[in-house]
Amino acid sequence: VGLGFILASKTVSELPHLVSWHSLLGFSTLTASLLQAACGICVIFHKQLRLSSSPARLKLYHATCGLVVYLLATVTVILAMFSDWFQATVKGIGWWVFALLPLSPAMVVMNQITNAYLLRNKMSS
Secondary structure (H helix, E strand, O other): OHHHHHHHHHHHHOOOOOOOHHHHHHHHHHHHHHHHHHHHHHHHOHHHHOOOOOHHHHHHHHHHHHHHHHHHHHHHHHHHOOOHHHHHHOOOHHHHHHHHOOHHHHHHHHHHHHHHHHHHHHHHO
């Protein structure tokens, strides 16, 4: 839905697509999200797809890809805060608060994935 609004807005305003870092990273995030969905399908339908990787390894790949998508989305949001509109609207300490807000959930997600998959794999090796 968001992609539809972006395309419609750019078309109506006759502005070029994919010219800023925010838009390029947003497109990369969208692409990575599609790959994440494909990884999830592979995890769910492992036996039907006759994949050679174990389900545990596929779950690790899926979680890692999810972390990459989340971090890309976080950086995309932070880049949006450098837009002319946002900087004109939010000034001073408020800008820094908004800039730091997306980072704390990113740290929580990274910690959860590290604890859930990487530490367990090191202990079993």
